[in-house]
Amino acid sequence: MTEPVEVIRASCLGSIPHGFLGRRGGVSTGIHAGLNVGWGSDDERAAVAENRRRAVEAVLPGAALVTVHQVHSPDVVTVTEPWPDDARPKADALVTDRPGLLLGVLTADCAPVLLADAEAGMIGAAHAGWKGALGGVCEATVAAMEALGARRDRIAAAIGPCIAQASYEVDAAFVDRFAPDNARFFKPGRAGHAWFDLESYVAMRLAAAGVGTIERLGLDTYAGEARFYSYRRATHRGEPGYGREITLIGLP
Known part of the structure; x- marks a missing residue:
């Protein structure tokens, strides 16, 4: 029997169609085994296409999936059509107020963020790796939603599966990019290294942007091999590639 697609939901987003998807329920094999949705991976294109179809059907059947070419930037696109x-x-990041569109961001350790002002009917999805988060992708997404008519204090945001602090060792040069105001997001490690709390840092940036409700799922992509892809885990193992999971939100 085929394993069903696992859809992880956030309570703060209520009944809005959404999901943080991992690797369960897909057709890819080998190092990409599971629900790999990354066109940029060296997986078979037919498998990626089928996995994307399954992802859409698991969250908002019949919707048009819209994704972007992610470049670790703070840039946001307002989507009016696929x-x-x-x-x-x-x-x-992507934002929309149009029904029938399913916004998607891909991750493999970076933090996926879903946002919604349910009262106004505005949604957003952001890919927040350390570079994008530091550059302001969370704030830019909130601002783009506000431009559509959302209110910051009404926005609920959920931070999905990402690499946890216990799995995210960084060097001194990395720490220096965030210093000195963000020391609380680093735990001392071996000489010249520290452990970075990406999830908490993203939550802080959302709070600073005025987001009214923030939910953290607390799921570690690196440690959760059975459920999630991880770029860092693949790198540490010397694997030649890695899969990508997708996070989705839409308006029916």
Whole structure:
């Protein structure tokens, strides 16, 4: 029997169609085994296409999936209609107020963030790796939603599976990028190294942007091999590639 697609939901987003998907329920094999949705991986294209179809059907059947060419930027696209996969704009977040669209961001350790002002009917999805979070992708997504008519204090945001502090060792040069105001997000490690709390840092940036409700799922992509892909885990093992999971939100 085929394993069903695992859809992890956040309570703060209520009945809005959404899901943080991992690797369960897909057709890919080998090092990409599971629900790999990354066009940029070296997986078979037919498998990626089928996994994307399954992801959509698990969250908002019949919706048009919209993703971007992610570049670890603070850039946000306001979506009014879907575009072809081979014409994806370079950005790291999407917002919309249009029904029938399913916004998606891909991750493999970075933090996926879903946002919604349910009263106004506005949604957003952001890919917040350390570079994008430091550059302001969370604040830019909130601002783009506000431009559509959302209110910051009404926005609920959920931070999905990402690499946890216990799995995220960084060097001194990395720490220096965040110093000195963000020392609380680092735990001392071996000489010249520290452990970075990406999830808490993203939550702080959302709070500073005025987001009214913030939920952290507390799921570690690196440690949860059976459920999630992880770029860092694949790198540490010397594997030649890695899968990507997808996070989705839409308006029916």
